[in-house]
């Protein structure tokens with residue numbers, strides 16, 4: 001009886017921080033799932049659901065989707081840079097990622113403003129689905145409520161990600177990271193990719209189908 | 210493990226030590242247990258002695274009504290009783306206090322994986338408590354839509370007037386955030402912080418129970434959080450997710466959507482609360498029978514099975530909402546299926562005690578109490594799970610009696626067992642065993658009288674939320690029974706005061722408990738009191754399972770610690 005005692009570890013060498021982030025993302029994914037499924041449930045019960053092609057601006061949002069996917073790509077590049085101990089590259093790609101997030105938010109705010117101010121054309125599109133008024137608001141039936149709840153919840157995630165990555169940027173500026181120490185950047189990356197991935201689902205469900 | 214010099218603030222208030230946070234949760238839970246208990250007795254006063262002035266405090270509390278509980282106040286009472294007992298008493302006691310206290314100690318870890326997150330989790334809960342209590346200050350009073358807060362009752366349009374319901378929603382969202390932080394912490398701790406040799410199948414069943422609870426919390430609290438946020442939007446900015454019919458301004462939302470969201474979370478919540486109890490008493494029965502837990506692996510796997518099944522049965526709360534018969538039958542089938550794994554560990558408990566040398570200590574009495582009340586609660590659950598019976602029993606006192614057997618009685622007995630058992634580790638002293646016996650028998654007799662007869666009331670057709678039963682002629686024959694239930698519920702309250710006295714008195718008494726008073730095998734008993742910050746001087750090595758009692762190859766004593774090694 002002289003075996004060495006170990007803990008069998010089903011999670012490989014993941015740090016506790018990374019494991020915690022995975023758990024958080026799982027919970028976050030469930031929250032999104034609840035909101036999206038709630039929206040689908042409401043949609044199936046009503047015939048007053050907006051025609052996305054007429055109410056929403058699909059080309060603009062497609063461009064926004066492209067921006068977010070690109071920012072995920074630059075995030076990968078940022079991680080790649082620090083693995084090679086390239087601090088300059090890390091800072092460059094981090095700022096590009098942050099820029100992508102900020103632009104996404106800007107376009108989303110523009111989109112909201114457009115809906116809230118409203119115009120006759122939008123009013124017609126809404127009328128076709130049985131909704132009243134010239135502006136498209138969260139009180140515009142369950143369609144409006146679902147649209148705003150889903151997209152703004154995602155927008156909050158992008159905002160959180162931008163702040164999160166700005167903190168990481170500030171820390172890289174102070175020289176906290178190196179090729180031997182980049183776990184936190186990897187964890188932040190997980191969050192950012194998740195936000196991107198969820199957007200593709202939101203985009204598909206709210207804008208495309 | 211910062212230096213030894215610690216200010217009062219970092220030691221007692223903003224501590225990151227899991228043992229101190231456990232105590233904070235313990236006192237928070239105890240406060241709300243008595244708060245919710247007081248509400249229960251007031252509800253019982255109204256049902257036993259309808260519209261008579263409440264003795265002693267009535268004229269002081271409600272002078273405008275001549276000391277009578279009016280219907281609005283009554284609605285607020287049962288709403289807050291349910292909310293407080295489930296989310297502010299049981300959750301902090303079992304998951305907050307004992308989850309924090311025993312997980313790191315029993316798996317041989319120095320602390321939780323994220324001590325600061327643990328600190329935030331408690332203070333978020335504290336903030337949630339303040340928010341909840343602040344709703345009592347509103348002129349229209351606190352929430353009154355029932356603990357389930359179904360719309361439209363909980364919507365401003367056509368529901369409970371005033372801000373109380375909104376504040377309730379906010380408080381619950383904060384409470385949920387606290388639970389989610391706890392879940393991340395507990396799961397990470399169990400997965401990554403186990404001492405060398407502590408395989409999953411060497412963990413005490415208490416840790417198993419708390420681990421599964423955390424998983425359920427992680428999966429289902431986000432669901433209710435989403436639902437509550439949608440409800441909050443309905444309450445504040447005028448969305449109409451859950452409004453239908455005349456209440457909706459345009460195309461209708463659906464109140465049933467909220468019921469689905471609520472019960473997708475709400476049914477697993479029952480298991481979130483009971484799983485720690487199953488785990489804890491599986492261990493305690495073994496300690497006090499001086500026998501290994503019968504079918505340890507089967508118990509652990511059965512608990513996992515229940516956890517998995519519990520995610521698929523929420524519809525049994527909604528049989529009367531006009532769901533399709535096929536869906537209803539599926540929910541019924543899946544619900545009844547849960548009785549198989551439940552029966553497995555139930556029989557294992559009896560198997561553990563079978564031919565054991567049973568020590569009737571206070572924690573053991575309460576553990577045996579759990580077997581009885583959980584057995585009754587489980588069996589009466591079969592009636593509610595069966596569509597044909599449930600359509601008759603739905604929303605009657607039968608349901609109230611049933612879920613109080615499983616939730617109130619089982620979970621309270623489990624919490625008491627845990628407090629009696631681990632008190633020497635938390636406060637260095639044993640609770641008085643004579644007062645413990647009085648507490649047990651008083652509680653056991655009165656709690657059974659109260660909840661069993663509630664089921665009798667419900668079977669006779671007594672609706673669960675009526676204000677004044679004397680207004681219905683068909684309930685007249687039940688007047689006497691209602692009164693007796695109330696009397697026994699007051700007795701139940703009195704015996705809890707005995708417990709509180711025991712706790713406070715024992716905390717300060719001179720006589721110290723020995724290091725391992727119950728001769729238990731698990732790691733939390735291996736160090737002196739007070740357990741230092743960081744718990745273990747050196748990381749323990751785990752050689753044995755958690756229930757090594759009465760091994761025939763050891764002569765001088767009947768137990769072998771998990772970290773001990775026998776040299777044969």
Ligand SMILES: [Cu+2]
Pocket residue numbers: 475476479522523525526
């Ligand atoms: Cu249920």
